[in-house]
Amino acid sequence: MLSNSPAPTAASVGVASAEAVAVNTSRTGLILVNTSSAWISLAFGAAAVLYSGITLAPLGGTFVMDNDTFTTAQIRAIASAAASNLAIQEFV
16 A cells, blocks of 8 residues: 555665665565666675666666565665665555
8 A cells, every 4th residue: 555655765875785675574566766876786685786686777777676576675785886876665
């Protein structure tokens, strides 16, 4: 139910793999948007590796979780530059 979803947030992604979105067993959907000028790569339940897996292009690269990519696992991210902004909208 979208009315119970948390407000949008953001994560500052650095040049080392770190948690961007915590494990959430109540998650029903997720949208991630790279609003920075750097590249951001994502990993699900594992360390993120730059330019591997799902990689979001600068200034608008988007990942929308769907039935084939759905997970409640932790999402880790790494960027090609420090302090890169990743916009987050999670649905529960």
